[in-house]
Amino acid sequence: MNRAIPTRREKVEARESAILEAAHREFSEHGFEGAKVAQIAQRAGVAEGTLYLYFKNKQALLQAVIARFYETLTAGAAAGVADHGETFDRLEFLARYHLAECLAEWRILELLIGSYRSLPDYEDRGYRALNRTYVAVFDGVLREGIARGELREDVPLWQVRDLFYGMLEYSARTLMLRDQAQEDLDDVVAHAIGLLRRGMERSPGRPDRPSDLERITQRLERVAEKLDSG
Amino acid sequence: MNRAIPTRREKVEARESAILEAAHREFSEHGFEGAKVAQIAQRAGVAEGTLYLYFKNKQALLQAVIARFYETLTAGAAAGVADHGETFDRLEFLARYHLAECLAEWRILELLIGSYRSLPDYEDRGYRALNRTYVAVFDGVLREGIARGELREDVPLWQVRDLFYGMLEYSARTLMLRDQAQEDLDDVVAHAIGLLRRGMERSPGRPDRPSDLERITQRLERVAEKLDSG
DNA sequence: CATTATAACTGAGTCAAACTCATTTTAATC
DNA sequence: GATTAAAATGAGTTTGACTCAGTTATAATG
Numbered sequence: 118m119n120r121a122i123p124t125r126r127e128k129v130e131a132r133e134s135a136i137l138e139a140a141h142r143e144f145s146e147h148g149f150e151g152a153k154v155a156q157i158a159q160r161a162g163v164a165e166g167t168l169y170l171y172f173k174n175k176q177a178l179l180q181a182v183i184a185r186f187y188e189t190l191t192a193g194a195a196a197g198v199a200d201h202g203e204t205f206d207r208l209e210f211l212a213r214y215h216l217a218e219c220l221a222e223w224r225i226l227e228l229l230i231g232s233y234r235s236l237p238d239y240e241d242r243g244y245r246a247l248n249r250t251y252v253a254v255f256d257g258v259l260r261e262g263i264a265r266g267e268l269r270e271d272v273p274l275w276q277v278r279d280l281f282y283g284m285l286e287y288s289a290r291t292l293m294l295r296d297q298a299q300e301d302l303d304d305v306v307a308h309a310i311g312l313l314r315r316g317m318e319r320s321p322g323r324p325d326r327p328s329d330l331e332r333i334t335q336r337l338e339r340v341a342e343k344l345d346s347g
Numbered sequence: 348m349n350r351a352i353p354t355r356r357e358k359v360e361a362r363e364s365a366i367l368e369a370a371h372r373e374f375s376e377h378g379f380e381g382a383k384v385a386q387i388a389q390r391a392g393v394a395e396g397t398l399y400l401y402f403k404n405k406q407a408l409l410q411a412v413i414a415r416f417y418e419t420l421t422a423g424a425a426a427g428v429a430d431h432g433e434t435f436d437r438l439e440f441l442a443r444y445h446l447a448e449c450l451a452e453w454r455i456l457e458l459l460i461g462s463y464r465s466l467p468d469y470e471d472r473g474y475r476a477l478n479r480t481y482v483a484v485f486d487g488v489l490r491e492g493i494a495r496g497e498l499r500e501d502v503p504l505w506q507v508r509d510l511f512y513g514m515l516e517y518s519a520r521t522l523m524l525r526d527q528a529q530e531d532l533d534d535v536v537a538h539a540i541g542l543l544r545r546g547m548e549r550s551p552g553r554p555d556r557p558s559d560l561e562r563i564t565q566r567l568e569r570v571a572e573k574l575d576s577g
Numbered sequence: 578c579a580t581t582a583t584a585a586c587t588g589a590g591t592c593a594a595a596c597t598c599a600t601t602t603t604a605a606t607c
Numbered sequence: 608g609a610t611t612a613a614a615a616t617g618a619g620t621t622t623g624a625c626t627c628a629g630t631t632a633t634a635a636t637g
Binding site: 578579582583584587592595597599601605606 | 619624
Binding site: 150227230231233245272273275276277278279280282283284285286287288290291294304305308309311312313315316317 | 379380457460461463475502503505506507508509510512513514515516517518520521524534535538539541542543545546547
């Protein structure tokens with residue numbers, strides 16, 4: 118890498134990245150309406166006109182920011198799932214991961230939710246594709262759980278998915294509104310997984326007992342982990 | 348009612364109503380950005396300036412539309428609950444009602460969801476109050492269910508609420524995107540209630556003994572806390 | 578190195594749409 | 608019918624997204 122002499126391509130990419138970074142900050146701080154294109158340009162160290170060489174309009178700029186967010190999200194989810202073998206370990210990871218990311222990027226998430234609406238059809242194809250890729254990770258976990266005979270198969274997959282993500286995003290909102298984001302995260306995840314387990318687990322012998330114990334054991338494992346790393 | 352000679356107060360109220368009606372249509376058709384104040388004024392048969400005598404700005408206009416929607420929603424929910432005695436009958440009614448209303452007023456709902464964001468704090472107080480009134484109906488049903496000993500009490504009420512409404516709104520979105528709104532409604536409600544029942548119903552046979560587990564869990568949490576802060 | 582060609586950039590200017598306010602209209606009261 | 612205050616108007620202001628004719632940087636060529 119010859120940093121001294123950046124090629125034209127490199128310069129363009131660096132600039133695009135700078136613009137996206139600036140847009141991300143501006144949108145996070147002020148929402149879509151409140152964000153000013155002129156301000157984004159200034160933050161990116163670029164003239165306002167330049168910005169329109171990189172992105173068609175303000176809406177496209179937001180879409181690019183969201184696409185970037187989704188890509189990171191999907192990558193993290195896939196990686197985490199690969200690290201866990203048990204179905205409910207995987208689901209718990211996904212729940213914690215999704216909730217944590219929602220809390221960290223709440224403003225962007227709100228813009229995403231609000232962007233499904235009121236777009237010409239050709240515009241929202243992008244969002245739907247991004248979303249489909251992301252939830253494919255969850256779908257895979259669930260399908261494997263069903264194949265293993267650990268999950269009931271009488272509930273349509275998409276409804277379980279809507280329950281999972283709907284519940285988590287509403288919980289994230291509640292936590293945000295209460296300003297008690299971090300402290301209750303484990304609690305929320307534990308109860309969410311508990312509800313999901315009771316709702317979806319195929320009862321092999323006795324129902325409730327093992328799940329509660331397992332939950333506590335898992336929690337204990339995480340504490341132990343912290344001890345090790347700390 | 349002397350319709351021939353409307354009093355001044357009546358005229359003002361009729362006009363406000365006309366403006367709200369026009370705004371409702373315009374916002375539903377074009378979203379917030381796409382809606383034009385001039386168009387709303389024209390539809391209401393009023394000059395643009397007049398509109399600003401009734402509502403501070405475009406945002407306030409949307410808020411008024413949403414408030415109206417919420418009031419209808421709350422009234423319908425309360426009335427329906429009064430018609431049912433059993434806890435899970437009530438919950439099923441609420442689920443079907445909420446889902447049906449979400450589908451009918453989907454565009455308004457999206458605007459509502461998108462409006463929590465990016466408002467100065469003093470603005471969103473209104474939304475939160477409206478929401479609190481609405482979900483109070485659900486909370487009442489759940490509290491009574493717990494008091495009757497039909498529901499487990501170890502899951503925080505707000506988390507059950509977030510699960511319920513989060514799941515339903517995500518399901519509504521999915522149905523909307525698939526354009527198969529009406530036919531699957533009963534199906535969705537049935538599965539949603541099934542999941543909720545398995546997740547929340549207290550098995551009448553064996554009264555579960557959560558106290559031991561709970562005590563252990565809480566003890567563990569306290570240890571974990573100490574580790575974090577230490 | 579000089580010249581040319583092309584890609585990248587700029588910011589003053591355009592335009593659309595939310596919002597204002599001086600003026601006019603309406604209707605209640607004497 | 609005169610008086611007065613509330614209600615309504617729409618031309619004008621302001622703001623901010625977007626455009627485009629002109630400029631500068633970079634690469635290609637002789």
